[in-house]
Amino acid sequence: MIEPHLPQQSETTAVIRDALAAAVQQGASDLHVVVGHPLTLRLNGRLQELPGPVLTDGIVAPALRDLCPPERWQLFQAEHNLDFALELDINGQPGRFRVNYFVNGEHSGGCFRVIPAAIPSFQWAGFPVEVADRLTQIRNGLVLFSGVTGAGKTTSLAMIINLLMQGSGLRIITVEEPIEYVFPMRSGSLITQREVGRDVQSFADGLKYGLRQDPDVILVGEIRDKQTAQMALSAAETGHLVFSTLHTRDAKGAISRYTDFFPQNVQNEIRGQLSQSLQAVICQHLLPSFDGEKRELALEILYRNSPIASAIRSGKTDSIDRNILTGRADGMITFDESIKRLLQAGKIDRETAERFVTDTGMLAR
Known part of the structure; x- marks a missing residue:
């Protein structure tokens, strides 16, 4: 049985975790993590910036690394694209996300798709x-x-x-x-x-x-x-x-x-x-x-x-x-x-x- 990856809780990772919690609470479909922009949700089909600073490599790269299983991070470093599923504790409840990592120029970025906790009706x-x-x-x-x-x-x-x-x-x-x-x-x-x-x-x-x-x-x-x-x-x-x-x-x-x-x-x-x-x-x-x-x-x-x-x-x-x-x-x-x-x-x-x-x-x- 494959053990789930447990992300490290660094200060930079907490920034992404908090944004993912906001995405779940607000009913957003996606969270975009792109250097040079604030954290951004897609809510009801429209992009909506979250309060906070413009993202830098110093925030994004460590957070993405900590959220990713080590062996998959190595694959991302080699191929510059990665898809994986992520499960996090969101306010005491399991939250699941479909994650895509990508490279944009010299910067790493990510898109987190929110997966509903239960299969919808x-x-x-x-x-x-x-x-x-x-x-x-x-x-x-x-x-x-x-x-x-x-x-x-x-x-x-x-x-x-x-x-x-x-x-x-x-x-x-x-x-x-x-x-x-x-x-x-x-x-x-x-x-x-x-x-x-x-x-x-x-x-x-x-x-x-x-x-x-x-x-x-x-x-x-x-x-x-x-x-x-x-x-x-x-x-x-x-x-x-x-x-x-x-x-x-x-x-x-x-x-x-x-x-x-x-x-x-x-x-x-x-x-x-x-x-x-x-x-x-x-x-x-x-x-x-x-x-x-x-x-x-x-x-x-x-x-x-x-x-x-x-x-x-x-x-x-x-x-x-x-x-x-x-x-x-x-x-x-x-x-x-x-x-x-x-x-x-x-x-x-x-x-x-x-x-x-x-x-x-x-x-x-």
């Missing part, structure tokens, strides 16, 4: 329960969650996996970088969470060895390369339910991005495989709410049906937007329609809606 996140129920009824195939960084993909997947664990007994394997949400043990289900860089060398290796561990469901934190994309597709074809994420702005972009991992001469074959194995694409955006208290979830939802499968197979991704529109009866929805519903429900204002829709005229229709 679908109602809190604004994720439709009927969509979650439908996804957990899929027996095999590939389900992709896409969206820009910070769109809540990891949280949505955590809620889906948690729901799966409450049903019939399933063997679930996750491969994450780093592990964010820790799933509670539930009678009848069996889950193992493996962290890239600690338990396994890469997402592809996690998939490769995970397939030998009798899985029903596999969660791959992110598809970043051809090898992981190929193995995820193969796992989906051989009777497993595979969830993963891609950084794209819409559903058709996720399909194009997946195909683009592969050389041109095999893309027709990959499109054929995708047309049969891809079950759904859920694309997310978080929009500023009307009252500024939180951000509202807008979704584009694509489910595979005959027209969608045909468009994927033929490479006619431009027709996918139209197929989503005509697939309303199958539960599909475009971003524009999702944003319009948020506006009609009074959850966002018209200015926000007009800024994010592709067709402002549809708001009046």
